[in-house]
Amino acid sequence: MQPFQEAIVHKLREMYHTDMKSATTKQLYNAVSQAAMDTCRDTWAQPVQGKTACYLSAEFLLGRLIHSNLMNLGLLKETEDLLNSAGINPNVFEDVEDDALGNGGLGRLAACFLDSAATQGIPLMGYGIRYRYGLFKQRFAYGYQEEDADDWLAWGDPWSVRREDQKVRVNFGDQSVWAVPYDMPIIGYGGKVVNTLRLWQAEAIQPFNFRLFNDQKYQEAVQQKNDAEAISAVLYPNDDTDAGKRLRLKQQYFFSSASLQSIFADYTAKCGTDYSKFAEQYAIQLNDTHPTVSIPELLRLLMTQGHMGFEPAFQVVQKTFAYTNHTIMAEALEKWNLSLFQSVLPEVYPYVVMIQNRLSNELVKKNITETGKYNIIQDGMIHMARMAIYSTHSTNGVAKIHTEIIKHSALPEWYALYPERFNNKTNGVTQRRWLALCNRELADFITERIGSGWVTDFSQMSRLKPYAEDQSSRQRFLEIKQEKKNQLADYMYRKDRFGLNTSNIFDIQVKRLHEYKRQLLNAFSILDMYFGIKDGRIQGFHPTTFIFGAKAAPGYYRAKGIIKFINEVANLVNYDNAVNRRMQVIFASNYNVSYAEKLIPAADISEQISTAGTEASGTSNMKFMMNGAVTLGTYDGANIEIVQNAGEENNYIFGARVEDLDKIKDTYDPVKLYEKEPRIRRVVDTLIDGTLTDGGSGWFAELYDSLLKGASWHKPDNYYLLLDFLPYCDARLQANHDYADRQAFAKKCLLNIAAAGPFTSDRTIRQYADEIWHI
Ligand code: CBF
Numbered sequence: 001m002q003p004f005q006e007a008i009v010h011k012l013r014e015m016y017h018t019d020m021k022s023a024t025t026k027q028l029y030n031a032v033s034q035a036a037m038d039t040c041r042d043t044w045a046q047p048v049q050g051k052t053a054c055y056l057s058a059e060f061l062l063g064r065l066i067h068s069n070l071m072n073l074g075l076l077k078e079t080e081d082l083l084n085s086a087g088i089n090p091n092v093f094e095d096v097e098d099d100a101l102g103n104g105g106l107g108r109l110a111a112c113f114l115d116s117a118a119t120q121g122i123p124l125m126g127y128g129i130r131y132r133y134g135l136f137k138q139r140f141a142y143g144y145q146e147e148d149a150d151d152w153l154a155w156g157d158p159w160s161v162r163r164e165d166q167k168v169r170v171n172f173g174d175q176s177v178w179a180v181p182y183d184m185p186i187i188g189y190g191g192k193v194v195n196t197l198r199l200w201q202a203e204a205i206q207p208f209n210f211r212l213f214n215d216q217k218y219q220e221a222v223q224q225k226n227d228a229e230a231i232s233a234v235l236y237p238n239d240d241t242d243a244g245k246r247l248r249l250k251q252q253y254f255f256s257s258a259s260l261q262s263i264f265a266d267y268t269a270k271c272g273t274d275y276s277k278f279a280e281q282y283a284i285q286l287n288d289t290h291p292t293v294s295i296p297e298l299l300r301l302l303m304t305q306g307h308m309g310f311e312p313a314f315q316v317v318q319k320t321f322a323y324t325n326h327t328i329m330a331e332a333l334e335k336w337n338l339s340l341f342q343s344v345l346p347e348v349y350p351y352v353v354m355i356q357n358r359l360s361n362e363l364v365k366k367n368i369t370e371t372g373k374y375n376i377i378q379d380g381m382i383h384m385a386r387m388a389i390y391s392t393h394s395t396n397g398v399a400k401i402h403t404e405i406i407k408h409s410a411l412p413e414w415y416a417l418y419p420e421r422f423n424n425k426t427n428g429v430t431q432r433r434w435l436a437l438c439n440r441e442l443a444d445f446i447t448e449r450i451g452s453g454w455v456t457d458f459s460q461m462s463r464l465k466p467y468a469e470d471q472s473s474r475q476r477f478l479e480i481k482q483e484k485k486n487q488l489a490d491y492m493y494r495k496d497r498f499g500l501n502t503s504n505i506f507d508i509q510v511k512r513l514h515e516y517k518r519q520l521l522n523a524f525s526i527l528d529m530y531f532g533i534k535d536g537r538i539q540g541f542h543p544t545t546f547i548f549g550a551k552a553a554p555g556y557y558r559a560k561g562i563i564k565f566i567n568e569v570a571n572l573v574n575y576d577n578a579v580n581r582r583m584q585v586i587f588a589s590n591y592n593v594s595y596a597e598k599l600i601p602a603a604d605i606s607e608q609i610s611t612a613g614t615e616a617s618g619t620s621n622m623k624f625m626m627n628g629a630v631t632l633g634t635y636d637g638a639n640i641e642i643v644q645n646a647g648e649e650n651n652y653i654f655g656a657r658v659e660d661l662d663k664i665k666d667t668y669d670p671v672k673l674y675e676k677e678p679r680i681r682r683v684v685d686t687l688i689d690g691t692l693t694d695g696g697s698g699w700f701a702e703l704y705d706s707l708l709k710g711a712s713w714h715k716p717d718n719y720y721l722l723l724d725f726l727p728y729c730d731a732r733l734q735a736n737h738d739y740a741d742r743q744a745f746a747k748k749c750l751l752n753i754a755a756a757g758p759f760t761s762d763r764t765i766r767q768y769a770d771e772i773w774h775i
Contacts, residue, residue, distance in 0.1 A: 003415060004036075005565055009082075011031035011034050018094050025092055028247055029093055029156070030155075032070075037158065041164060042071060043194045046194075048598060051122045051280065052257065053125070053178060053283045053768070054263060054284045055114070056259055056286055057288075059102030059103060059290075060199070061103075063111070064093070064096055064594050065099045065184075066093050066702065072320055072432070073709065079440055081615070086597075094594070098594050100134035100151060100235075100592055104135075104511065105619050105620075109427055109761070115197065115761070116428070116761040116762045117769075119190070121192070122769050124195055128198075129254070129640075130200060130201040130232055131233070132201075132234065133150050133152070133233060134150040135235055135237055135268065136148060137549050140567060144697075145552055145554075146235075147521050154605040158184070159184050160183065163198075170258055170261075171667065174343070175227055177228040178202070178205060178228070179258030181198045182201060189432055189456055198262070200232065202228070202229060202254055223649065223687040229666040231234070231251055232251070238553045240332045241556075244335070247624060249340065249344050252293050253297070253344070256292075257294075259465065260298050264298075267281055276316065278302070279319035284321050286322065287324055288335070289384035289385050290334070293345070293384075296349075297351075300347065303733070309390045310358075314355070319393060321392040321766045322396070322485065325394075325396070325424070325616075328405055335383050335633065338380045339380075352377065355387060363453050374390075393656075394423060395422050396422070396773045397424050398424075400426060400641060401635075402611070402637060403635065406422065427619050428762065429626075431762075432601070434597075435626050445476060446770060449464060449487050458760035462599065463754075464750065467750060467754075475746075477749060482502070484602040489502050489504075490600060496588055498585070499588050500584065501543065505542055506603050508547045508549075508604040508629075509607035510550065510595075510599055511549075513550035516611050516615065517550075517610050518609050520549060521728060522607055524683040526569055527572075527663060528682075529541070530576075531679075533579050533583070540737070541583075543582045544739075545585075546583070548598075550591060551591060561694065561699030564694055564699060568693065569585055570585035570587060600627050603624055606620070606621060607635070608634070612634050612635050612656055613658040613718040615637040616637055616717070618636075618638055625642055626756040627753075628750065631643060631652065632735055634724070642752075642759065646751055646755035650747075654730065670717035670723070671716065677726065679729075684704065
């Protein structure tokens with residue numbers, strides 16, 4: 001036995017008095033994880049040298065940790081061999097819950113950044129919240145989404161260490177709580193560098209009141225405990241929308257203040273009480289506006305504990321912080337009601353006022369009299385994005401088009417004032433999890449051809465390009481794709497009791513459910529194909545399986561209506577014997593990181609169909625690309641950079657561009673399109689003509705109205721589904737047609753893989769380190 005295998009056996013004995021043969025999955029999971037933790041404790045304990053970057057984020061969507069940690073430590077194979085030798089299926093840990101402490105792209109990006117920084121030896125600490133319940137679990141009941149709590153800690157938390165000695169106190173207007181850190185090792189590939197993710201848990205200062213208990217006031221006796229724990233109880237399930245709630249503000253301040261106190265104490269221990277050099281030691285990146293309250297908090301610490309004057313303290317703040325904007329959706333730009341803010345954070349509010357006063361003076365000096373668009377405090381609200389831009393030295397967008405939109409249409413007044421602060425950092429994903437781990441067959445294929453350097457240097461992927469011309473490589477690629485489809489079919493059968501037809505094209509759209517992402521357009525186009533096949537309009541259609549995966553925020557009823565609609569479309573198609581050998585539609589339930597790891601490698605077509613100008617970047621588009629799917633998408637977010645790199649001819653780009661939409665935005669009339677085009681009418685009418693039923697909820701009629709009548713808060717079809725409908729259907733049928741030439745299609749896929757080099761988060765995080773943090 002190898003030493004690590006012995007360590008696992010030893011852990012089982014020590015922790016559970018059991019052995020490989022009798023251990024439960026949970027025991028095995030904890031024993032393997034603890035044994036792995038032991039191998040990296042020494043490296044982890046090494047102090048960081050020089051400047052540290054701190055990534056403050058309300059979300060870290062890590063997914064399941066065990067496989068990626070074992071891979072990065074080089075212990076995955078040994079573990080699997082041990083499991084095999086004990087007659088245990090190496091997939092046994094597929095039952096272990098994901099760490100789902102994030103909603104979607106923003107939280108998953110944070111997780112990729114941690115992996116990339118540790119792998120490249122960049123000292124990056126993550127700071128966030130240890131939610132007791134992560135993103136809800138999704139079930140379908142009669143096609144409707146139902147939500148259950150995500151009890152991720154039921155499996156134990158072997159990858160965290162509670163640091164009681166490092167707890168700090170966080171004060172609100174109406175309560176004080178402990179913030180207790182749980183530290184997770186972030187193991188770089190090869191295990192040479194281990195950074196830290198610190199997640200804070202809220203706990204009561206006085207968890208139990210004996211006096212109240214003695215007075216038989218049992219509820220009141222534990223009131224403080226309940227109120228404290230509520231702060232880190234649950235992740236807000238909104239993606240791209242602002243929750244605007246008191247508890248949410250408490251969460252934001254809770255982890256911001258705790259992180260800042262911890263960083264401040266580290267600085268003091270390292271450098272003493274001269275805080276003027278703070279920014280030489282720490283760079284703090286704000287992941288969206290969620291941690292922006294850190295700005296007045298650092299100011300408060302510098303002025304109260306560091307005894308600095310306002311101006312020098314503000315200079316330090318500005319040099320320390322940088323801000324990333326992840327969306328321009330108006331509903332996501334956080335604003336806090338002034339009186340709410342004052343009552344929750346009375347000790348912080350004066351520092352917000354000081355920042356506003358400084359801004360006002362600066363605007364006067366610059367002769368700007370129209371200050372309404374700049375003011376941090378305006379119309380009874382505190383505008384967090386404005387505070388973030390004003391008080392930091394860098395504001396970045398997450399794809400080229402997104403950064404341009406920020407500069408020229410979303411926040412042009414700020415760009416005019418401080419053009420030097422704005423910069424772009426196109427997102428990326430870690431190829432270690434999203435290729436090496438989730439698609440080992442393709443990883444071997446690549447390594448056999450170009451060596452293994454790509455695992456840590458993704459620019460080497462371009463060396464794969466010549467193999468797109470090589471017939472045997474294309475053949476092998478097709479075999480691998482088939483294998484991944486077979487694996488997905490097994491998995492989906494287990495998870496969703498659905499039998500995939502694995503000789504079909506796999507056309508996949510997986511992401512959060514949002515109107516701007518246009519899952520409804522996808523469903524309309526499936527209906528159009530369905531009718532077209534039945535009518536005989538569409539001939540020579542290559543059988544296709546259309547897969548969706550998406551969670552809707554529980555309070556987002558329109559998104560829930562879209563889920564129900566897609567599930568109804570699935571029923572219509574799958575039970576119709578006239579077409580179901582040519583089409584299948586399936587909505588994967590509870591889409592999460594682990595499901596993504598199965599779905600993405602099996603895809604032929606990656607659906608990236610957001611309205612131009614709405615998806616800041618997207619990151620699943622990159623994961624699909626590196627796994628050899630072609631992009632069927634709009635000119636939006638990082639799709640643009642993807643197809644520029646991989647060739648438009650190797651992808652399927654359709655639909656109106658931002659500049660087209662700008663021209664028609666005041667005159668666009670979807671009713672005209674609906675009246676003129678029978679194919680549009682036919683699919684849209686399925687919402688109200690009884691073809692599909694919403695079970696009397698009224699949700700489908702509401703969707704119909706949203707497209708043709710609008711609502712009090714938006715114009716009809718504000719995401720231009722009907723405008724892009726025909727071009728989308730055409731592009732989709734073109735891809736379907738092209739697929740028939742398997743060799744030519746495989747060539748497109750390989751050229752996409754070979755062009756994926758820039759879309760690694762290794763490149764992105766390097767750019768943050770070089771250009772923003774100067775590390
Ligand atoms: O930048 C990461 C991702 O963030 C979002 O998910 C977000 O929450 N704002 C955006 O919607 C994505 O486009 C982006 O890729």
